[in-house]
Amino acid sequence: xxxxxxxxxxxxxxxxxxxxxxxxxxxxxxxxxxxxxxxxxxxxxxxxxxxxxxxxxxxxxxxxxxxxxxxxxxxxxxxxxxxxxxxxxxxxxxxxxxxxxxxxxxxxxxxxxxxxxxxxxxxxxxxxxxxxxxxxxxxxxxxxxxxxxxxxxxxxxxxxxxxxx
Amino acid sequence: xxxxxxxxxxxxxxxxxxxxxxxxxxxxxxxxxxxxxxxxxxxxxxxxxxxxxxxxxxxxxxxxxxxxxxxxxxxxxxxxxxxxxxxxxxxxxxxxxxxxxxxxxxxxxxxxxxxxxxxxxxxxxxxxxx
Numbered sequence: 001x002x003x004x005x006x007x008x009x010x011x012x013x014x015x016x017x018x019x020x021x022x023x024x025x026x027x028x029x030x031x032x033x034x035x036x037x038x039x040x041x042x043x044x045x046x047x048x049x050x051x052x053x054x055x056x057x058x059x060x061x062x063x064x065x066x067x068x069x070x071x072x073x074x075x076x077x078x079x080x081x082x083x084x085x086x087x088x089x090x091x092x093x094x095x096x097x098x099x100x101x102x103x104x105x106x107x108x109x110x111x112x113x114x115x116x117x118x119x120x121x122x123x124x125x126x127x128x129x130x131x132x133x134x135x136x137x138x139x140x141x142x143x144x145x146x147x148x149x150x151x152x153x154x155x156x157x158x159x160x161x162x163x164x165x
Numbered sequence: 166x167x168x169x170x171x172x173x174x175x176x177x178x179x180x181x182x183x184x185x186x187x188x189x190x191x192x193x194x195x196x197x198x199x200x201x202x203x204x205x206x207x208x209x210x211x212x213x214x215x216x217x218x219x220x221x222x223x224x225x226x227x228x229x230x231x232x233x234x235x236x237x238x239x240x241x242x243x244x245x246x247x248x249x250x251x252x253x254x255x256x257x258x259x260x261x262x263x264x265x266x267x268x269x270x271x272x273x274x275x276x277x278x279x280x281x282x283x284x285x286x287x288x289x290x291x292x293x294x295x
Contacts (some may be wrong), residue, residue, distance in 0.1 A: 009289060026253040029216040052217070052223040077255045079219060150221075157223035 002044050003111040006060045007098045009104050013058040014046060016098065024072075027082070031103060034086065036063070036071065043068045045089050049097075049125045052151060052160035056103065057125050060096045061089060061114075090118035097125045099132075099165040107132060108165045119149055126156035133163035167203045202228075208294075229291040237261070241290045244269030 007016040015023060017039070026033040034047040042062055047131035049057040063071050071089065076082040094111035109128045114120050123146040134141040142159055146152045203272050209230035213222035222230075237247040246267035251258040264270035278286070 019295075027218070027258075028250070028252060030213075033216075033218045048218045050218070050220060053226060074253065075255070076253055078257065079254050083219065083255045091291070153220055154223075161223060161225065 001039070001060050003062070003096050005039060005092060006044055006062070007105060007108045008109065009105055011055065012103055013048070013098060013100050013105055016046065016058075016060065016105060018043075030033050041065075045071065047085070048162065049122055052157040055154070055160045055165045056100045057129060057160055058098045058100060058105075059090065059097065059121055059125055060094050063089065065154050068140055087121065090114045090121050094119065095124070097128045099160075101165045112126060112149060119146060119152055120152060122146075122149075122152055122156060126152065126159060129156070130161045130163065133159070136164060177279040231292045233290040240286070241267075243285050243289055245286065 005017065006018070007015070008018065011017055014025065014035065014069075015037070019039055020037040020117060021129065023032070023035060024037070025032040027033040027035070034045075036043055036045050038044070044060055046058060046060050049059055051057075062132050068087075074085060079155060091114060092143040093114055095114050098105045099107045099110040112124050112128060114124055123144065126144045126146075130141050133139075142163070144152065144155045144159065167208050178289070209232050210227045212232055213230050214220065216222065218228075221281050240263055244265070244267050245263055246264040248264060248270055249256075250260050250262040252260065263286065264274050264288070265278055266273070266275065
């Protein structure tokens with residue numbers, strides 16, 4: 001599918017385009033954190049990557065038609081199972097990232113390949129965000145250290161809080 | 166059932182919505198949710214973590230967060246429905262939602278509560294901590 005249609009500027013991250021229908025929220029706390037929506041016959045997974053102050057970083061990936069049934073019917077007994085399933089849906093595929101201010105999307109990426117490794121989605125989202133901010137401001141690109149999860153998350157949240165969305 | 170509610174200051178999140186962010190305290194004792202290994206995080210850190218998709222929230226956000234408590238019994242007495250909304254994370258996920266009106270809470274949920282309902286909801290929570 002055309003990844004450019006997944007997300008539109010000015011939309012809430014969980015209803016990322018006016019054409020999105022059948023939004024199915026998998027997890028929520030204050031706001032929908034993760035779930036799916038339909039674009040015509042296509043099924044798309046959305047998830048928050050992290051938040052910092054009023055900004056949030058989101059990821060979107062279409063589900064191959066052959067996998068839709070398993071995604072629609074997925075149930076989990078533990079949070080670890082849930083997280084692993086979600087990670088697998090993005091691994092080895094092209095994702096679209098979006099940044100939001102007060103839960104309104106202000107920018108989005110092209111399709112970005114997500115390698116099948118730990119923290120790949122977080123790292124790819126962070127690198128897209130700082131690259132975009134550097135292009136906008138002309139300032140040097142802050143380094144994102146992805147050697148361990150905690151540092152990567154801290155760097156991502158720092159970039160999100162300090163660089164324009 | 167004790168209900169906790171994280172309030173992130175300086176954001177646009179309202180504490181009084183049709184499905185407020187409230188959760189049982191089941192995860193409050195989760196160790197090492199944020200901060201240094203070996204240090205038990207406080208309830209705001211745990212609530213912020215849940216709100217951040219299960220990963221530790223930004224330290225500045227945790228520092229700005231407050232928390233307050235209510236019981237499901239009190240909210241139900243005030244004619245709110247309190248329903249377990251665990252989502253896909255399984256029944257161990259302690260998230261619940263307060264719904265008004267309580268007549269058909271699974272299918273009919275008012276998104277905009279009248280001021281009197283907002284006030285009644287807020288009145289059953291403790292003073293904000295943190």
